[in-house]
Amino acid sequence: MQDAKGITRELTFLTRRTGEDELTLLSRALQLGLSTLFTRTAEQSFIDGEISREEAVSILTERRVQEIEYAKQALTQDIARGFNR
Amino acid sequence: MTRAVCDSGPLTHLWQVDLWAAFGTFGHISLATQVAREVRRHAPLDQFERLAGCALSTCDVPQTDVASCRSTLPPQLELQDADVATLHLARKLGPDFVLTDDLDVRRAVESQRQTPMGSVGILMRAYKAGLLNAASLDRAIDRLFVHSTLYLSPAFKSHVKRQVAQLTALGRNPGAAD
Numbered sequence A: 001m002q003d004a005k006g007i008t009r010e011l012t013f014l015t016r017r018t019g020e021d022e023l024t025l026l027s028r029a030l031q032l033g034l035s036t037l038f039t040r041t042a043e044q045s046f047i048d049g050e051i052s053r054e055e056a057v058s059i060l061t062e063r064r065v066q067e068i069e070y071a072k073q074a075l076t077q078d079i080a081r082g083f084n085r
Numbered sequence B: 001m002t003r004a005v006c007d008s009g010p011l012t013h014l015w016q017v018d019l020w021a022a023f024g025t026f027g028h029i030s031l032a033t034q035v036a037r038e039v040r041r042h043a044p045l046d047q048f049e050r051l052a053g054c055a056l057s058t059c060d061v062p063q064t065d066v067a068s069c070r071s072t073l074p075p076q077l078e079l080q081d082a083d084v085a086t087l088h089l090a091r092k093l094g095p096d097f098v099l100t101d102d103l104d105v106r107r108a109v110e111s112q113r114q115t116p117m118g119s120v121g122i123l124m125r126a127y128k129a130g131l132l133n134a135a136s137l138d139r140a141i142d143r144l145f146v147h148s149t150l151y152l153s154p155a156f157k158s159h160v161k162r163q164v165a166q167l168t169a170l171g172r173n174p175g176a177a178d
Helices: A004-018 A022-047 A053-060 A062-083 B008-016 B020-025 B033-040 B045-052 B063-070 B081-093 B103-111 B119-128 B134-144 B154-170
Strands: B003-006 B028-032 B055-059 B097-099
Touching (some): A022 B154, A062 B103, B008 B020, B008 B033, B020 B045, B028 B033, B028 B081, B033 B081, B045 B055, B063 B081, B119 B154
Parallel strands (some): B003 B028, B003 B097
């Protein structure tokens, strides 16, 4: 997590390098951050069975949902295989 | 004796959590030289046998064998040469398990009708064999699920812990070493 000094340093760097004003940059950062949080939370909710497959696909894409399903199945398989050695 | 072929994932990940001892349930582990080279960048492979209590050998897989093996694999899988060398070695040796935390390698292992197992399975075997107790297993899972690969992503930590807790509550392992 960034502290206030770190945020100021990054914001100053970005305003200098891009020529965009602070408000525009902060609004873009908020958008990007929210999008990442949205995706991450959707993945976690799908893994925990709190949202349906259909809803997960609408947020994450069919391909990503299939990857998550495969990983979940792999972990379940490994736990069972290891335990029943 | 349980024999396994291993790629760099489990060796690196279990080294990072100080649990090479979990490999102690395997009698013999074989690595392709390409994998050994990768692992040596992160871990002292020459100390593996002493720390894991398991025999280790590295096998040469020539580039021509890597290329011919690659040509038989599903093209959509994203595999490095070291991964393909592992798959080739597994075909050649026919081990009980192919150890990997990479989901594309896992798919390829399944497609050649062999049995994959990742770090979580290795830890479960160690628990079942009494090499780890329930508390150590729980701590290991906490430390293992911090990676960017999907198999060991933090998002799966609570899912895995729930499943492990159910099993370890059913089959207690009181004599295990810490």
